[in-house]
Amino acid sequence: MTGPGAGAGVEPTGSAVLAGRRALVTGGAGALGSVIARRLAGAGADVAVLDLDEAGAGEVCRDVARLGRRTLPIGVDLTDHAAVQAAAGRVLTTWGGVDVLVNGAGGGVVAPFAEMSAETWHAMMSRNLDSVYHVTRAVLPAMLEQRFGRIVNIASVAAVSGGRLVRGATAYAAAKAGVVGLTKALAVEVAEHGVTVNALAPGAQATPGRERDTEERRAALLAQIPTRLLGEPEHLAEAVLFLASPAAVNVTGVILPLDGGHSI
Secondary structure, eight states: OOSTTOOTTOOOOTTOTTTTOEEEEETTTSTTHHHHHHHHHHTTOEEEEEESOHHHHHHHHHHHHHTTOOEEEEEOOTTOHHHHHHHHHHHHHHHSOOSEEEEOOOOOOOOOGGGOOHHHHHHHHIIIIIHHHHHHHHHHHHHHHHTOEEEEEEOOTHHHHOSTTSTTOHHHHHHHHHHHHHHHHHHHHHGGGTEEEEEEEEOSBOOGGGGGOOHHHHHHHHHTSTTOOOBOHHHHHHHHHHHHSGGGTTOOSOEEEESTTTTO
């Protein structure tokens, strides 16, 4: 692979479509982010993991290292702008740049809007939207300078369906809708500079937390999904890989639902 971020003497073969690329994954210690980080490494990318859970980030990075890729685990509060600037700066200084950014950190709480505290509202905005700003703001200048970058934001089906899968997710849905707006506007702004910006909008995922569902809860959930299937983290990771790959060079500003048809 030639161009910015190409590794010396490393050529992509077969599945190594990201050979020589440098990826940064936020929330990479989580159930979804960890799968994404490992998949990018499997495709040849070096992977830095930024997560509040530093120990978890380290565990994922050990797996990345076993694949023969460079890796950096960094514990950081992604809602802290200054801390994120420092963490991202460490990656940029160590590797000389970032080619692929996956904003995967986030999460929500269930609270009826009429009873929601201002603290809960602001926490959801900070965790799910502000964090995307902090990290993207930190790495985008380097992408613009090298005239290459792939930014993939993890939004949610809640951003396009109003959170019907989980009632009481109003703040989360609003924050993720902000991610959708940011994705589209930024895609237009940086399109002429070799940087693409896309988002995935996953529905309910088959993560370990779903094991706590009762049979009734699981049946009610699947009844809202036309395919009657939960999303698989591996499929989400494959979608990220596609958007980061050379095949998606002309794909930008797209919000791709991965929700079994729920948002139709």
